[in-house]
Amino acid sequence: MSRIGRSPINLPKGVDVKIVEPGKATVKGSKGSLEVVYSPRLDVSVDDGVVTVNRPSDNRNDRAQHGLARTLINNAVLGVTEGFEKKLEIHGVGFRAQNKGQNLELNVGFSHNVTIEAPQGITIQATEPTRITVSGIDKHLVGQVAANIRAVRPPDSYHGKGVRYAGEVVRLKAGKTAAR
Numbered sequence: 001m002s003r004i005g006r007s008p009i010n011l012p013k014g015v016d017v018k019i020v021e022p023g024k025a026t027v028k029g030s031k032g033s034l035e036v037v038y039s040p041r042l043d044v045s046v047d048d049g050v051v052t053v054n055r056p057s058d059n060r061n062d063r064a065q066h067g068l069a070r071t072l073i074n075n076a077v078l079g080v081t082e083g084f085e086k087k088l089e090i091h092g093v094g095f096r097a098q099n100k101g102q103n104l105e106l107n108v109g110f111s112h113n114v115t116i117e118a119p120q121g122i123t124i125q126a127t128e129p130t131r132i133t134v135s136g137i138d139k140h141l142v143g144q145v146a147a148n149i150r151a152v153r154p155p156d157s158y159h160g161k162g163v164r165y166a167g168e169v170v171r172l173k174a175g176k177t178a179a180r
Contacts, residue, residue, distance in 0.1 A: 005066035009051040009074050012081050017046050017073070025073060029080025031137050032121070036076045038069035051077075079137035086146035088132040089168075092161035095153075096129040104132065108153040108163065116149055124149075132163075 011017060015029045023040030026033060038044070042065060043054045053070045055062040078084070090097055095108045104116040104124045118124045122136040122145050134146045146165070155162040155170040164170060 003067075005053055005055070005070045007070070009070065009077060011046075011049045011051065011077060015077055015081060017051055017077070019044055019046065025076075027073070027076040027080055029077070031080050031083055034076040034079060034138060036072050038072055039065040042066065042069050044069065044073070075139045079139055083135055083137050084139045084142045085133060085135040086142055087166035088134070088146060088149055088163055089166050090130040090132070090163050091155070092159075095161065097126040097132050098129065099124070099126050104149070106149070106152055106163070109161070110153075114152050116145075116152070119145065131166075 015027065018026050018028075020026055020035075021040075023038055023042075025036045025038070025044060027036060039062075041056055041062060043056065045052055045054075051073055053066060053073070055066045090106075090108065092109065095106075097104055097106050099105075100115070102118045102124075104118070104126060106114045106116065108114065116124065119141060121138060122134065122141055124145065125133045125135075127133055132149060134142055134149070136142045136145075150163045150165065153162040155164045155168070157170070157173050158175055160170050160172055
């Protein structure tokens with residue numbers, strides 16, 4: 001059995017998980033509510049504040065879906081209690097970010113400013129001109145928005161200029177002097 005799939009999920013106080021129909025669960029907490037879609041073949045049960053996921057057989061597809069469903073439900077529980085956050089940094093002379101209402105405006109060396117619109121449920125903040133924080137309750141959506149911001153100007157491999165995740169290490173290439 002999957003080590004991840006068979007471990008139970010303990011629900012903190014204030015979190016409510018309901019199985020709406022086979023393959024769909026709703027998770028409600030203090031920060032909001034999320035809907036989780038998983039394989040309808042799996043048996044998800046909620047008993048006394050503990051969520052367990054069981055699979056009907058050991059065939060390949062059921063084994064693959066077992067750990068995935070448990071992780072999706074656990075991420076929803078964590079999201080409605082604590083929330084998720086991704087931090088980005090901007091490197092480069094004159095590169096900066098600023099908030100324009102709910103949106104983020106990036107000045108990263110193009111002839112125009114790039115505006116990123118925040119989807120519903122996601123908060124984008126430029127805490128400093130070179131630091132961006134993306135937060136929300138949906139882990140997938142937070143990661144996707146952060147990836148979209150990074151994709152505007154990924155780090156350059158020669159100078160390191162661009163948008164990168166906080167703590168991301170960019171290995172710089174040597175450049176033309178290495179050919180001599």
